[in-house]
Amino acid sequence: xxxxxxxxxxxxxxxKALKAxxxxxxxxxxxxxxxxxxxxxxxxxxxxPKAGNEDVVSVCRENSCKxxxxxxxxxxxxxxxVERCLEIVQRGFDLGIRFWRLYPEQMRFAADHPxxxxxxxxxAENGGVVGVDAVPAAxxxxxxxxxxxxxxxxxxxxxxxxxxxxxLSPYANVFPSCRLLHGIESVDYAAKYFPNRIVFxxxxxxxxxxxxxxxxxxDQKKRILYENAAPILRRLKYDx
Amino acid sequence: xxxxxHGHLGRWYFPTVDVTAMMAERALAENGVDMLLVSSxxxxxxxxxxxxRRLAQSIRGSDRIKGxxxxxxxxxxxxxxxxxxxxDNPDFVxxxxxxxxxxxxxxxxxxxxxxxxxxxxxxxxxxxxxxxSMETPLQVVKPIETYPSMKIILAHSGGYDWNLANxxxxxxxxxxxxxxxxxxxxxxxENLIEGFGEDRVMFGSDxxxxxxxxxxGMAKDADLTPTQRRKLMGDNAAKLFGFCTSEE
Numbered sequence: 001x002x003x004x005x006x007x008x009x010x011x012x013x014x015x016k017a018l019k020a021x022x023x024x025x026x027x028x029x030x031x032x033x034x035x036x037x038x039x040x041x042x043x044x045x046x047x048x049p050k051a052g053n054e055d056v057v058s059v060c061r062e063n064s065c066k067x068x069x070x071x072x073x074x075x076x077x078x079x080x081x082v083e084r085c086l087e088i089v090q091r092g093f094d095l096g097i098r099f100w101r102l103y104p105e106q107m108r109f110a111a112d113h114p115x116x117x118x119x120x121x122x123x124a125e126n127g128g129v130v131g132v133d134a135v136p137a138a139x140x141x142x143x144x145x146x147x148x149x150x151x152x153x154x155x156x157x158x159x160x161x162x163x164x165x166x167x168l169s170p171y172a173n174v175f176p177s178c179r180l181l182h183g184i185e186s187v188d189y190a191a192k193y194f195p196n197r198i199v200f201x202x203x204x205x206x207x208x209x210x211x212x213x214x215x216x217x218x219d220q221k222k223r224i225l226y227e228n229a230a231p232i233l234r235r236l237k238y239d240x
Numbered sequence: 241x242x243x244x245x246h247g248h249l250g251r252w253y254f255p256t257v258d259v260t261a262m263m264a265e266r267a268l269a270e271n272g273v274d275m276l277l278v279s280s281x282x283x284x285x286x287x288x289x290x291x292x293r294r295l296a297q298s299i300r301g302s303d304r305i306k307g308x309x310x311x312x313x314x315x316x317x318x319x320x321x322x323x324x325x326x327x328d329n330p331d332f333v334x335x336x337x338x339x340x341x342x343x344x345x346x347x348x349x350x351x352x353x354x355x356x357x358x359x360x361x362x363x364x365x366x367x368x369x370x371x372x373s374m375e376t377p378l379q380v381v382k383p384i385e386t387y388p389s390m391k392i393i394l395a396h397s398g399g400y401d402w403n404l405a406n407x408x409x410x411x412x413x414x415x416x417x418x419x420x421x422x423x424x425x426x427x428x429x430e431n432l433i434e435g436f437g438e439d440r441v442m443f444g445s446d447x448x449x450x451x452x453x454x455x456x457g458m459a460k461d462a463d464l465t466p467t468q469r470r471k472l473m474g475d476n477a478a479k480l481f482g483f484c485t486s487e488e
Binding site for chain 1: 255257267425455458461462
């Protein structure tokens with residue numbers, strides 16, 4: 001079965017002594033039957049977005065095969081300034097990066113940072129997709145800046161369901177992941193507000209793939225693991 | 241045999257269902273879990289006496305659902321009376337304290353009064369632990385050193401900060417670890433088994449706040465030997481709480 005995971009990371013884990021090297025992450029993805037993984041570089045998150053973006057592109061190129069496709073995810077840090085962010089994003093598009101993950105909480109920038117007003121529309125115009133995990137108000141700010149045409153993949157926390165179901169469901173380009181919808185029947189609850197838009201992400205190796213997978217009813221699996229992701233994959237130019 | 245040692249009955253402040261004992265039994269059957277140990281969310285969030293009473297009523301005579309008596313260190317005298325009230329009730333197998341909800345750590349003078357009574361009772365205490373100073377696993381150090389026979393289970397094992405739980409694992413053979421958390425990193429289970437040893441780590445889910453399937457998925461993905469898995473999923477809990485093990 002086709003199985004798309006929008007959040008897998010690799011590299012070195014500086015904040016906790018954990019294995020996160022690519023071979024280990026790949027083994028976890030393969031063991032769970034993931035066939036498409038959007039791959040994020042921890043070097044890009046924690047140290048240098050430019051170097052991380054270049055590395056993730058090579059890792060994806062060298063390791064994609066018949067069984068599993070790795071899609072590179074790039075990032076940039078608004079704190080580095082607009083000139084460098086534009087250079088990084090342009091270089092990323094040249095390398096084939098179309099998925100761009102923002103880390104407002106980890107990199108400590110505000111969701112309304114003015115650099116985003118310049119860079120996110122550029123990503124949208126170039127056919128990119130944005131990924132971000134943040135509180136719903138921050139996600140709403142980012143989706144407004146990115147515009148209606150740019151899909152946005154996010155992980156919404158079950159605990160804040162009463163907030164995001166009203167705040168984010170009006171945006172047809174928001175695709176929530178089931179990763180943190182761990183409450184009883186909360187995937188069903190989210191599906192009411194985001195019909196045909198719930199997708200899958202695991203945050204492997206920091207999260208177990210089988211945890212969010214275990215929340216899905218058999219009749220939801222095909223939709224959430226692949227069908228709902230199809231429009232995003234098409235925009236990323238990966239017709240799996 | 242699968243024993244889920246961390247569950248609740250009652251309402252939460254999220255858009256979720258108000259889980260009754262009957263609904264919990266159905267969830268256990270769906271998830272292939274044999275037993276569930278629960279505390280009352282009413283007692284944890286509001287009134288311990290009424291919450292414990294409601295739980296006693298809900299689980300009376302159940303073979304599959306057993307209870308923790310909730311104790312609140314803000315009310316040591318009331319808590320001691322609750323301990324006495326349910327001391328001989330076979331439906332209750334331990335105690336539950338939530339320092340973050342009660343805004344009261346275990347290692348305060350009032351908390352230590354309860355620790356003395358818990359140690360005497362010989363029943364385990366399940367204490368919520370996470371990363372903040374109010375929830376830190378380190379608050380059990382003083383109780384363990386003062387009452388070495390006290391059995392303590394670190395619910396969540398410090399959450400994302402399970403290294404703090406591991407740091408104190410060697411303090412006492414009566415200190416146990418429970419795995420559940422929003423963080424489902426499989427290396428958490430593997431690390432805790434390294435730190436506590438395979439006989440002192442137990443499966444829990446935080447049902448009904450969490451679907452049991454979430455924690456079951458985490459356990460499924462962990463790289464464990466068959467023996468480690470059997471012990472994690474039920475045998476360690478069976479031994480600690482005096483239930484039959486899968487070998488019996």
